[in-house]
Amino acid sequence: MVRINKDTPIGLEFTGKPKKMSWERLWAFSGGPFNQQGWPKKNLHTDTEFAKSMGLPTVGASATQYLGHMTELMIGLFGEEWLRHGKMRKIKFIKLVADGDVLTSKARVVSKKTEGLKIEYDLSISVKNQNNDEVLIGSAIGSIPAE
Amino acid sequence: MMSEKKSAHLIKVGEEFEPLEFLVTPEMNQQYLYAEEDFHPRYIEASPEGPPLVHPGILYNMSNNTRSPSFYLPPGWSEVHAAEETEFINPARVGKKIRVTWKVIEAFEKRGKPWHVLDILIVDEDGVQIMRRIMTNTFASLSL
Numbered sequence: 182m183v184r185i186n187k188d189t190p191i192g193l194e195f196t197g198k199p200k201k202m203s204w205e206r207l208w209a210f211s212g213g214p215f216n217q218q219g220w221p222k223k224n225l226h227t228d229t230e231f232a233k234s235m236g237l238p239t240v241g242a243s244a245t246q247y248l249g250h251m252t253e254l255m256i257g258l259f260g261e262e263w264l265r266h267g268k269m270r271k272i273k274f275i276k277l278v279a280d281g282d283v284l285t286s287k288a289r290v291v292s293k294k295t296e297g298l299k300i301e302y303d304l305s306i307s308v309k310n311q312n313n314d315e316v317l318i319g320s321a322i323g324s325i326p327a328e
Numbered sequence: 329m330m331s332e333k334k335s336a337h338l339i340k341v342g343e344e345f346e347p348l349e350f351l352v353t354p355e356m357n358q359q360y361l362y363a364e365e366d367f368h369p370r371y372i373e374a375s376p377e378g379p380p381l382v383h384p385g386i387l388y389n390m391s392n393n394t395r396s397p398s399f400y401l402p403p404g405w406s407e408v409h410a411a412e413e414t415e416f417i418n419p420a421r422v423g424k425k426i427r428v429t430w431k432v433i434e435a436f437e438k439r440g441k442p443w444h445v446l447d448i449l450i451v452d453e454d455g456v457q458i459m460r461r462i463m464t465n466t467f468a469s470l471s472l
Binding site for chain 2: 206207210211214215234235244250261263264265268272273319
């Protein structure tokens with residue numbers, strides 16, 4: 182992963198590793214602790230029949246699962262320091278993520294400004310599925326030392 | 329603070345869901361590393377700064393208000409996570425107890441459905457602020 186640095190230009194796009202929303206990973210994220218009796222817990226993220234009873238065509242992954250993918254990309258770009266200052270703004274979850282979908286996080290530099298000893302970057306972010314449909318859109322803010 | 333369970337969509341502005349406290353064990357953390365397909369050593373190995381970091385996926389998932397002990401929806405209802413603002417403040421570390429609080433700061437109706445905006449704060453057992461979320465949810469029911 183290439184880190185953002187003081188020479189990173191506006192317009193540059195970064196792409197995270199594609200991730201398949203397999204049943205195993207859906208269950209691990211939304212099914213409760215592995216040692217819980219009856220794991221995985223049935224809910225609209227983990228059980229097709231449950232999801233259909235709620236009017237969905239199939240299970241829908243928890244949006245926080247792919248918010249986690251995006252956070253991995255942000256930490257890759259800004260380092261662990263992002264966990265001390267990083268922000269995500271105006272995030273919208275705009276499409277159902279189903280079992281088997283393959284998601285890819287993307288971030289594009291929109292602007293940068295020097296503030297004191299830091300350079301702050303504003304990124305346009307999205308998560309897209311295997312059909313190039315956006316499932317998450319929004320923006321992110323992170324900074325690096327100016328020196 | 330709510331003293332008894334009532335349907336989440338009926339919670340009013342200013343009311344809070346019952347807080348959640350949980351301990352992040354290495355096993356719990358590694359379950360989320362698998363779920364998120366993110367096996368970076370920072371989440372597995374201690375560093376000079378302390379124990380391994382808690383994966384952000386845990387912080388997100390365990391701070392959904394469906395995790396509150398007082399969260400309740402009648403059969404046939406579901407909560408839909410529609411929008412989000414997130415601010416990371418400090419990393420969380422494995423072995424620490426985490427406390428999550430939820431307060432309803434907006435409630436409105438749009439397209440015939442109830443909506444909530446929640447202010448969510450995550451702190452650790454030492455009172456260190458970890459993350460703040462502003463979470464927007466709507467509610468779905470086959471009866472709506």
